[in-house]
Amino acid sequence: MPEGSSTPWSYLLIRLLFKFVLKIFYGTIVVENTEFIPKTGQPCIVCANHSNSLTDALLLATSVPSRARNMLRLTAKSTQFGHRTFTSWLIESAGTVPIKRRKDFADGTPDNSEAMDKLMEALELGDAICLFPEGMSRYHPTIAPLKTGVARIVSDVLTRNRHNPDFSISILTCSITYMHRQHFRSDVLVTFNPPMTFTPKDNPELLAPVDYNEVRSLTARMHQQISARTIDAPSWDLVRCAKLATRIYVPLGTRMSLGDYVRVTRTFVEAFKASEDAQNKLGNGATPGDDVSPEATNEDVELAQLRRDLKRYQDQLVRWGIKDDRIRRPLSRRTILTRLLIRLTWSCTLLLLSLPGLALWTPVFITTFVAVHNFKKTGPIWDTWDEIAQYKLVYGLFSGLGVWAAAVLLTLPFAPVTMVLVPALMWMTLRWLEDAVSAFRAFTALVRLLRVGKGTLGSMRATRADLHRRVVGLAVGTLGLPEDPETYFLESGGREKGRVRSRWESGAKYFSVRRRRKRDWNETLRLYDKVDYPEEGQ
Template sequence: MTKGTPTPWPYTLIRLLFQFTLKVFYGTIVVSNAHFIPETGKPCIVCANHSNSLTDALLLVTSVPSNRRNMLRLTAKSTQFGKKTFTSWLIESAGTVPIHRRKDFDGPVDNSQAMTSLIKALEDGDAVMMFPEGMSRFHPTIAPLKTGVARLASDVLSRHRDDPDFEINILNCSITYMHRQHWRSDVLVTWHPPIILRPKDNPELLEPAEPETIRAVTKQIYTQISSGTFDSPSWHLVQSSKLAARMYAPLGTRMSLGDHVRITRTFLEAFKDAHEDGSEDNQPIHPDIVKVAQLQEDLKAYQHRLISYGIKDDRVRRPLSRREILRRMAIRLFWSCFLFSISIPGLLLWFPVILTTFYAVHEFKKSGPVFDTFDEIAQYKLVYGLVSGICVWLGGVILTLPFAMITVFLIPALMWMTLRWMEDCVASTRAFFTLFRLLRVGKQTLNEMRSLHDVLHRQIMDLAIALGLPSDPEEFFPQAGGKEKGRVMGSWQSKAGYFSIRRRRKRDWNETLRLYDKVDYPDEDS
């Protein structure tokens, strides 16, 4: 086994910078099954779904422990190279291999040099990163995968057909963003067991490999990637599945992000099956399929009513008296004002960062149609946020030179705590307006919504049990290790978790740093 390419210093710098930036931008990044990552020296092709442009690559780079791999050899579209921008410098300095896409050029493209570079990296024992969808796209479904990964593996195996000990790993990864471009949202990175290919075990992949064999490997890659994230023919099914998961394991259930995604995906697969079976002509439809399809439609209608009233299902599930609503509104308003007041000094430091990022994203959106720019919003927020944040930090240190030894640490600490306080401030403000809307909705409407909730909840629980999910989620998942979100046990543990400097203790994986809950999705034709 070779030692692999030593980690270049720009790559180390990029990894450190974006480990910090990603943890600021995203509230929680959960990496699952990192033990599946082969160690440096074992040739490895890393494959993942691709919905968030450069952010996907940065997330994978920072999710691979440095004690397991020296580096990931990145690939990126060739149009990102040769520009006088920070992003272009970033990509080139990390040793990224340019890939020419047909859609970017009028004539034929030649990627022979890129493939040669990737083959050499693999033979040196490196890991190369490829996105087999071929392009970044913000859609509810994973695009049909290109066969480039399987063909690359076939080429490398063929070059080592006489080495019985040679092997190449195809390491698949599923990236699930709760809300990929929104500040302080959450991300799950799930690694899957590697597909290990050897010349002696896989002679069918040696040149000349049949197209059916290449497609079979590609299908295996797709199956693993799609098994760990949301892969849906429409946004409506994703929306209904997330609502079903929140009703099944309601607000306050201590559950890991991985469990939340797996539950949502379980409902999504059931709704997909019902949708696909119901769309087939001249085929008998099983009564259970009809019930599942109708449940999905009912959840969709229920979600639209919740959106129109501006409330959440948890407010419907737990009725409050008018007096209790007013009491809680007073508490939320006081707490919001208090947190905002202590955040003002830090907000002055954050203001240039927010303004710069907002302007950059606003201008970028005007550079092309929605379908060609929407997947790069998070990338622009990360890059411009990082650069403007560093400028604010350096500017603050220079302006306070007599106390620079203090302010060099005080400024980032104040900005971080301000972010923590503002998360709580926004959450309290959002809760205040939700309670206010409860008063406006009226008792009669709430009673009607509560009756509808009870009917849907019974149907969801019946479906969950039929799908093999636990019948008592609020008791099962805390015992299964769900300590990342939800209620904590004991008064002291609750207070300590609330004021933790690491991150805010969220009660809802759907939460972001916004004054409204993000529950809607793009139109199906966008």
């Protein structure tokens, strides 16, 4: 059995460095099903959806435990190579293989034969390689049709080793779900799917000369696996409605695991998407008697109406600046006033506590803001926003290291203490700042709640009650979701939930680095609730 290539020191450094940076940038990174990852020495192609440029590759490299694979050989677009930049050095020194894209060449016919040979040689050595079969990264809520390159590599490797009938190669698909991929302290779910393993003996249909239908069939299986465990929607509006349906159906916040939250949201997305497809089909000349029964058509109409009503309700919440939970659990005026005082006091206290550390964070925030602001001007949303997180990670890393080095130099006599104290202070400041922002966000929401008249609140409460009845009916009666979601999802999910659960963690003092205060998987480090997405045309 192959033993796999040795791990370059630069790869170890990059994985360690960016594991730290990713944990700072994203509030929670949940990795599921690492037991599915084939061990080092088993040829493996890791494939994932691609919506966040270089960040996707870094996330996969840091999500694969070193005890399972010593390294993950990455690929990147060829235009990232050969520059005197940190990003270029980063990808080259880690053994990354350049892939030429058609869109980057005037004649549209790039030659990737050398890259493919390198990848196949790595697989035959027992390495794991990382490919993104969509072919390009893009800021879009749906997964693009997959290219057939991965299936063709499997076919070529099996053909090259047909003399060894027991030679095996695996495809390990992975589904990556970002709550808000470009926003500081948002959350990420990485789900590894069961691997597909192929051998010359068991898969003669993939040996040359291969029927291209077999290649397409394998590619379709990959697409189905990846999309089945992430939120794959044709529009941001549909994602927005599905997330609201999830909050209405199971309003547990982060006491529900991120994986369960994503899967329930995806279930609603698929239901809305199916009804939309059926109505479009009927609108294009089909009749209910063709492929859609009259009963199904009525259900589709009801689903479409539910989606419109959810949108109107969410628009109303955004207009007033309040959350659904405040409609679900109304507060008396006295309670609101009491909480206003508590939230404002707590926010100011934490902000004052954070001031020394904020002096260290300010250069980092300014540097990343200016870099991203300038980068956004270079193109439309669909072509640039997928690289925002990458820019924030790189510029945040450099500026953060600069702040640390400057602090050490300015306190040279106490450098051994400062080297440890500065990162610790910055980390705790980030924790306190998150809670200060969260408390102030709750304060402003309560202020807005006072502005909403009793009549409007009563109307919204009645609207929500009707939506709750219809959403639960859809979830339980049609989609097969649990009948008692608040009990079911409260008990499932284990330690992957957003809130700490062990006795030590739950009993720890407020200032513990282990404590998390996030109440909603949609939260980011913003003074407002993040529920909307930019339009593609902007």
